[in-house]
Amino acid sequence: MQAAMLRPLSIKEYLDGEEHAGIRHEYVAGQTYAMAGAKLRHNLIVQNLSSSLWQKTRGGDCQVLSSDMKVRVATADVFYYPDIVLRCGDTLPGDSLYLEDPCLIIEVLSASTANIDRREKLHAYQALPSLREYVLVDSDSRSIELYRRRPEGWWYELLSEGEGDSLRFHCVDLTLSLAEVYAGVDLPQGEATA
Structure with missing residues (x-):
């Protein structure tokens, strides 16, 4: 059996390949990683x-x-597929393949992605000058981690249903209760939501 050395992909090769790929891949410094499907x-x-x-x-x-x-995120040499992105400002062309200036990014955590979302992606996303909020929503319990940019740096808040917290976005003037975020979601502990 022979081992083959994989060479890093260029950004152009990655973008060209993604347009025709049957599954999505994230790009980290020339390497690609297939995206897994998500639970209900x-x-x-x-x-x-x-x-x-x-x-x-x-x-x-x-x-x-x-x-x-x-x-x-050019400074980190990555392309990610966040679960939700909010971008405000001039409309981009309809054939844009990626964004570089989101104001809000939301990732829904799963067992296979939580560590990457909390470390690698958190660090990379904080380098985006336009980003004001990075939100991590747990899919196994009513818990939300909120990272918010302030003039003095990044701040962290943990929201949980037991404390009656609400999720307030500053990028847009919107407040949601945790009940609204988790509406219809059957959590693993059997704690069904309204």
């Missing part, structure tokens, strides 16, 4: 958040995009 509760959380953000921003200068739009 993950999709329901994404749908709840996306639809609330879309209702709030409809008719304005913001675009709510979900898991098929890449975000490029």
Whole structure:
């Protein structure tokens, strides 16, 4: 058996390949990583958040995009597929393959992605000057981690249902209860939500 050395892909090779790939891949410094499918509760959380953000921003200068739009962080040499991205400002051309200036990124955590979302992606996304909020939503319990940019640096908040917290986005003026975020989601502990 012979071992073959894999050479890093160029950004152009990656983008060209993604346009024709049957599955999505994230790009990290010349290497690609296939994206796994998501569970029903993950999709329901994404749908709840996306639809609330879309209702709030409809008719304005913001675009709510979900898991098929890449975000490029040039300084980290990465392209990621966040679960939800909110971008405000001038409209991009309809054939844009990626964004570089989101104001809000939301990732719904799963056992296979939580560590990457909390470390690698958190560090990379914080390098985006436009990003104001990075939100991690647990798909196994009613818990949300919120990272928010402030003039003095990044701040962290943990929201949980037991404390009656609400999720307030600063990028757009929108507040959601955790019950709204988790509406219809059957959590693993059997704690079904309204």
